[in-house]
Amino acid sequence: MLSAVPGYSQTQDAAAWITMDLQYKISKRLDAYTKTQVRINENFTQPHYTYLDMGAEYAPGKRWAFATGVSFNFKNEGDRERVPYWSFRQQWYGSITYDKRFGQWRIANRNQLQSDLEDQRSAEGSWFFRNKTSLRREITDKWSIQASWEGYLRIGYRPPEEDFLHRTRYVLVVKRDTGKQQSLDIGYMLQRQIRRSQPDYIHALLVTWTKRFK
Numbered sequence: 001m002l003s004a005v006p007g008y009s010q011t012q013d014a015a016a017w018i019t020m021d022l023q024y025k026i027s028k029r030l031d032a033y034t035k036t037q038v039r040i041n042e043n044f045t046q047p048h049y050t051y052l053d054m055g056a057e058y059a060p061g062k063r064w065a066f067a068t069g070v071s072f073n074f075k076n077e078g079d080r081e082r083v084p085y086w087s088f089r090q091q092w093y094g095s096i097t098y099d100k101r102f103g104q105w106r107i108a109n110r111n112q113l114q115s116d117l118e119d120q121r122s123a124e125g126s127w128f129f130r131n132k133t134s135l136r137r138e139i140t141d142k143w144s145i146q147a148s149w150e151g152y153l154r155i156g157y158r159p160p161e162e163d164f165l166h167r168t169r170y171v172l173v174v175k176r177d178t179g180k181q182q183s184l185d186i187g188y189m190l191q192r193q194i195r196r197s198q199p200d201y202i203h204a205l206l207v208t209w210t211k212r213f214k
Helices: none
Strands: 012-025 030-041 046-058 064-080 083-102 105-115 127-138 143-155 167-179 182-192 201-213
Touching (some): 167 201
Antiparallel strands (some): 064 083, 127 143
């Protein structure tokens, strides 16, 4: 009787997500970017995931921005016959962002559609809609703080063990302008995800270095 009742044990994991973000000014309204990230999970002991993201963003005005790009991802699937096995997939995405300033405050909402979040063997052609809302407060000319919430909604087949929202993220980041078109972000992220193959909760240290080229 007990074997017929599905059970899920809540798990926790600590991680470090380290990002390098390079931004290129093409024209007054068009930017290109290259971003790469390394994720170290299993309580900071195991390289788990890395990606290379390349895209472009067009801002026709002060409040709207449109972006599209492709991401090449490598995920550590564990050992296969005692040999580390990394799976590969690529994602295409497009997004629309609206942001508004209120004095020293800035609020932004991004809506993004992307493909193939899951491994190719289990994706079943699913797409994902991601909604992210962020609130930023300028402290000084060089310091700011930002909080954000993001939810992932699967479009298509949803596994029976998955919640209505595939994943949620809560982020708090302190931003520092280090000069010479560079900045450094340090923050904390809480990610909640109900899946049998990954922890339900990930607590991640976030470090992002950004460089802008005119």
